[in-house]
Amino acid sequence: MRSSDSRPAPGLRTSLGPERTEFVLLAFEGPDPYSRAGGLGVRVTQLARSLAEMGYRTHQIFVGSPELPGYEEQAGGLLRLYRWCQWISRYYPHGVYEGENEKLYDFNETVPEFVAERIALPAVRAGRVVVVLAEEWHTAHAVCEISDRLWEAGIRRHALLVWNANNTMGFDRINWGRLGYVATLTTVSRYMKHVMWGRGVNPMVIPNGIAPEALAPVHPRQVAALRRGLAEGGGRVLLVKVGRFDPDKRWLMAVEAVAQLKAMGLAPRLVMRGGIEPHEYEVLGRARALGLTVMPVHQEGEPTAARLASLLASHPDVDVFNLKFFVPDPLLRALYRAADAVLANSGIEPFGLVGLEVMGAGGVAVTGATGEDYAVPYHNAVVLETDDPREIVHHVARLAEEPALGEALRRNGHETAARFAWPDVIAGMLDRLAFAARLQGVAWPAPAAASEGEGPERAREAAAAAEEAP
Amino acid sequence: MAQHLVIYTVVHQPRRLKLPAQPIPRGAVPRDIERCLFDERMNRRYFEKVARTCYHPASQLFLELADRGLKLCIGFSLSFLRQAELWDEALLERFRRLVNHPNVELINVEPYHSFLFYVDIDAFWRRMRQAAEHVRRLFGLRRAPSVTDTTEMFMSNDIYFALVRAGFRGAFMDGRPWVMGWREPSYLYHYTRDLYLLTRHFRLSDDVGYRFSNRSWALWPLFADTYAAWVAEAGGDLVTIGWDFETFGEHHWQETGIFDFMRALPDELGRRGVQALLASEAIQRLAPRSHHLPLPAFPTTWAGEGGVEFFLGNPAQQAIFQLMHHVYHKALLTRDPALVDLALWLLQSDNLHLIQWFGRRGSEAEVSAYFTPREWWRLGPGGIIHELQQVYRNFLVAMDAFLTGEVVYLPGEGPPPARRNAPRPELPPLGPAAQAPAAAAGADGRREAAASQLGTAVAPEAAPPRPSRRRTARLP
Numbered sequence: 001m002r003s004s005d006s007r008p009a010p011g012l013r014t015s016l017g018p019e020r021t022e023f024v025l026l027a028f029e030g031p032d033p034y035s036r037a038g039g040l041g042v043r044v045t046q047l048a049r050s051l052a053e054m055g056y057r058t059h060q061i062f063v064g065s066p067e068l069p070g071y072e073e074q075a076g077g078l079l080r081l082y083r084w085c086q087w088i089s090r091y092y093p094h095g096v097y098e099g100e101n102e103k104l105y106d107f108n109e110t111v112p113e114f115v116a117e118r119i120a121l122p123a124v125r126a127g128r129v130v131v132v133l134a135e136e137w138h139t140a141h142a143v144c145e146i147s148d149r150l151w152e153a154g155i156r157r158h159a160l161l162v163w164n165a166n167n168t169m170g171f172d173r174i175n176w177g178r179l180g181y182v183a184t185l186t187t188v189s190r191y192m193k194h195v196m197w198g199r200g201v202n203p204m205v206i207p208n209g210i211a212p213e214a215l216a217p218v219h220p221r222q223v224a225a226l227r228r229g230l231a232e233g234g235g236r237v238l239l240v241k242v243g244r245f246d247p248d249k250r251w252l253m254a255v256e257a258v259a260q261l262k263a264m265g266l267a268p269r270l271v272m273r274g275g276i277e278p279h280e281y282e283v284l285g286r287a288r289a290l291g292l293t294v295m296p297v298h299q300e301g302e303p304t305a306a307r308l309a310s311l312l313a314s315h316p317d318v319d320v321f322n323l324k325f326f327v328p329d330p331l332l333r334a335l336y337r338a339a340d341a342v343l344a345n346s347g348i349e350p351f352g353l354v355g356l357e358v359m360g361a362g363g364v365a366v367t368g369a370t371g372e373d374y375a376v377p378y379h380n381a382v383v384l385e386t387d388d389p390r391e392i393v394h395h396v397a398r399l400a401e402e403p404a405l406g407e408a409l410r411r412n413g414h415e416t417a418a419r420f421a422w423p424d425v426i427a428g429m430l431d432r433l434a435f436a437a438r439l440q441g442v443a444w445p446a447p448a449a450a451s452e453g454e455g456p457e458r459a460r461e462a463a464a465a466a467e468e469a470p
Numbered sequence: 471m472a473q474h475l476v477i478y479t480v481v482h483q484p485r486r487l488k489l490p491a492q493p494i495p496r497g498a499v500p501r502d503i504e505r506c507l508f509d510e511r512m513n514r515r516y517f518e519k520v521a522r523t524c525y526h527p528a529s530q531l532f533l534e535l536a537d538r539g540l541k542l543c544i545g546f547s548l549s550f551l552r553q554a555e556l557w558d559e560a561l562l563e564r565f566r567r568l569v570n571h572p573n574v575e576l577i578n579v580e581p582y583h584s585f586l587f588y589v590d591i592d593a594f595w596r597r598m599r600q601a602a603e604h605v606r607r608l609f610g611l612r613r614a615p616s617v618t619d620t621t622e623m624f625m626s627n628d629i630y631f632a633l634v635r636a637g638f639r640g641a642f643m644d645g646r647p648w649v650m651g652w653r654e655p656s657y658l659y660h661y662t663r664d665l666y667l668l669t670r671h672f673r674l675s676d677d678v679g680y681r682f683s684n685r686s687w688a689l690w691p692l693f694a695d696t697y698a699a700w701v702a703e704a705g706g707d708l709v710t711i712g713w714d715f716e717t718f719g720e721h722h723w724q725e726t727g728i729f730d731f732m733r734a735l736p737d738e739l740g741r742r743g744v745q746a747l748l749a750s751e752a753i754q755r756l757a758p759r760s761h762h763l764p765l766p767a768f769p770t771t772w773a774g775e776g777g778v779e780f781f782l783g784n785p786a787q788q789a790i791f792q793l794m795h796h797v798y799h800k801a802l803l804t805r806d807p808a809l810v811d812l813a814l815w816l817l818q819s820d821n822l823h824l825i826q827w828f829g830r831r832g833s834e835a836e837v838s839a840y841f842t843p844r845e846w847w848r849l850g851p852g853g854i855i856h857e858l859q860q861v862y863r864n865f866l867v868a869m870d871a872f873l874t875g876e877v878v879y880l881p882g883e884g885p886p887p888a889r890r891n892a893p894r895p896e897l898p899p900l901g902p903a904a905q906a907p908a909a910a911a912g913a914d915g916r917r918e919a920a921a922s923q924l925g926t927a928v929a930p931e932a933a934p935p936r937p938s939r940r941r942t943a944r945l946p
Contacts, residue, residue, distance in 0.1 A: 091495035091878050102493040
């Protein structure tokens, strides 16, 4: 919905205060371990929680675990979780993207009506504007349908629709013309902005953020335990890599670097956690072909740093520890901090949230050179310019030789990460959204006297009355 | 001069498929397969619209006519009754009053409006008998209907004998010239003396059913006195008129005068000495002088030009017809009555009727396109055909799990006893409770629907661990 008239619509405010704004977050991924496959789950979870903590009534709709309640309230009722597609997820226990097409159909079929009638109409009746923040290609069609339904209900002018691209997956399945017409498009980095120009759209850049907790110091005892376990197992260099098994993440580069470091006598240990993607078998096959010993590690009991340290200590012949379980945040952050380097060495990275999280944990992030706008080489991160494993080897060896460099990177990285904490990112985002609201001609509705049960007719009348008001 | 008249109307709503085809989760149980196959929200939308324009006002009209002494026959597809039970109990109650009126006779109808007679004639006759008993119970009648209609008034030699075996005394069939030959439709007929045939006067029926509101028709506007005169002037003993019930208020809007026409008709018929009879009365009265009618091998129908080509005349219809066979036969292989029931729904003739327009032009194609849900047209003609086939393909593949033992049952629900070598299953019971959509009916359905939105989640069975031949470890 573009407006050629740049004047604010009657009633438009330039700020989106919690008292008159309600957020709806749409994404396949969400807070459940079932719903997390990559950075998106972390992003939407933290964004939703931060908005709620700032006082916004926030609705988060995602493909949730089939074992958890379909509806749940958190943050004193301000954060409302809707676990969608559960009847399908029960057939696909291996995560959010298993049965993707089945879930997508259900999502597209049912979410738009739910958002329009069960969230937007009551919000407008209560005098609030609805901001729909949708993520990734899975939600693109739903956003278009939501727009149509809001039009039909006569409340489109009281909603701001925003669609965000965190990566380029599924771009060929998006109707860009329709999506760009009904929603304001955003993305997470200047690299992505350039990529999307090729689709005939010009998104605004709103960076990703991290939770304030991601900046908290990691307990030294956990770090010490991991370093001790490494040493007791005969290891000298601890490397960590986390991400989907996607060739873009350059897993092969990572294992080749490990093999070269091993050949140099640096006794590296790689602790890795991937996804369910088949590229895993290629990665592990390459590792074995390079002479590395790989061991899958399954969860038994609560995963802790002490247990992992014990594992490192008791398997001196293992080079690659392949974690086959969801790694909880405390352990993950301890690994980031304890590692000599965390290989976030993606060839293509829309934003690179892992690198920022590593910085927040006080780790040394080894990033690629595409969407990681936050990474400044030799200041807060190691930034790779090639896909040659020797580049990793070069930097890891140098970090081993110059501990001061590593300390500087950790210190500066942490300062950088602090600037991307969600409250700060959201402050900037709200300003961007206020501008988008101006572009879309959003008008604030007057609170209607209608009770919640009076239905769409009454809401339409109220909305019409609000638009006529001076 | 025809002195007798039988008026028959049939009430039907299709159970429309969900287009574009919804992918069915791997290992889905029948209830979840069902929600992927049928568009119950669309069905409800159309049902409520037609209920408003037709079913409520027309049933009221027919009650008035019955009170005034006009005798009427009415049949209901189970497809319609199921929707009425789910979404408009008051309407069902009104039809119950109508059916129990002494001047109204309930006619049996093929329950799912399906092509079962083509696919499995043995199941067809059992199904027809089952349907008669079901509507008897539903409407609280003392006796089950003795006269029957079939799907789209299909009749052929084998269908006739199937109806005999089901125990009916009479049946409706369309009196097309290609079947009647030199005979007039305005008599009572039989093939054997076991089942009498009320042959629909297709021209007089279509004057109202198709042409009543057609302003380009040379005889428009049609008034009750004219029509009653035509009926009276038809040679023979008996004029049988058959209409869609939706003729009144839906095919012809109330503004066309169709309701006024019907209100005026009884007096005009009476003035010309035409007496309306119930179907069974007509059979009883005229059976001694009924005439033999040879029955065709190729069936006749009241749709289109009266032959099966209306349903199987283009390649798209023929493909769906093949798929109907495949899904039904595979469902039989599973020995699961719930899957057989879903396959029977997929045999609905409407799924062929709705694509009659494919590759065709003219008035029949226009009628077919009129019945095609307007929501489907955004897919384009090719898209509709493709997605319609996809519904069948999805179902066919979804049944794999029932033959390989990979169905994901809810905890506590458990798999049914092994059926692979069991005898062929009995036909599933009729009735809305048995076929209610997941989002609208039974407790389990509600549970599943809620799980997709706000309710309690459904716990899956734990996936078995994948065996590994490689060295592995657990966190100590």
